Amino acid sequence: QQQVKQSPQSLIVQKGGISIINCAYENTAFDYFPWYQQFPGKGPALLIAIRPDVSEKKEGRFTISFNKSAKQFSLHIMDSQPGDSATYFCAASPIPMNRDDKIIFGKGTRLHILP
Amino acid sequence: NAGVMQNPRHLVRRRGQEARLRCSPMKGHSHVYWYRQLPEEGLKFMVYLQKENIIDESGMPKERFSAEFPKEGPSILRIQQVVRGDSAAYFCASSKGQGHEQFFGPGTRLTVL
Numbered sequence: 001q002q003q004v005k006q007s008p009q010s011l012i013v014q015k016g017g018i019s020i021i022n023c024a025y026e027n028t029a030f031d032y033f034p035w036y037q038q039f040p041g042k043g044p045a046l047l048i049a050i051r052p053d054v055s056e057k058k059e060g061r062f063t064i065s066f067n068k069s070a071k072q073f074s075l076h077i078m079d080s081q082p083g084d085s086a087t088y089f090c091a092a093s094p095i096p097m098n099r100d101d102k103i104i105f106g107k108g109t110r111l112h113i114l115p
Numbered sequence: 116n117a118g119v120m121q122n123p124r125h126l127v128r129r130r131g132q133e134a135r136l137r138c139s140p141m142k143g144h145s146h147v148y149w150y151r152q153l154p155e156e157g158l159k160f161m162v163y164l165q166k167e168n169i170i171d172e173s174g175m176p177k178e179r180f181s182a183e184f185p186k187e188g189p190s191i192l193r194i195q196q197v198v199r200g201d202s203a204a205y206f207c208a209s210s211k212g213q214g215h216e217q218f219f220g221p222g223t224r225l226t227v228l
Contacts, residue, residue, distance in 0.1 A: 009155075034216075042221055043121075043219035044158065046216055046217075046218075102174075105150075107155070107156055107157040108155075
């Protein structure tokens, strides 16, 4: 119940295309859904996050879509660029977090944008 | 304004040796989290600490692994008698408080020969 399932494991998209990464969760106590971007040799960095009171959040070319009833959320990267090539992690946690709560990460999607 | 700092960035140890990984949180952050990342895997939570306190160590192996965050100085993740299976990237994150955004360091890549 603590898992966050992420797919696909890897993704190749042509430059200018739309990259879509999907995540699903079980725990209805999860209330905060961040996405992290990680470049090779670097630590993950927060990209964009959503709370379930909205169904969509957009920041530049990055959009999170959230379906509370299906317990699914996805990241869309519009006009994908070679510089977007990285590993993307979805995550989930309760808000506020109690002592034993933690951020649960998906296994990651390795995105490669073809030039 | 420096971010989270981790050192060393790369660490090579032989089986049976000890590994010490250090993490200096961002200025103003008093909460530190350690994660382990295996190839093709996500980030696995290991331990959550505040200054001089271990809050949650539910993700830490029961043996050989320990963590501390002293009043002064960096947080330390210590792995005794390392084995090949300990080879991984270890990331530290810090935050202002529980529930606040976590900022990650660049990681320490441990290789056990």
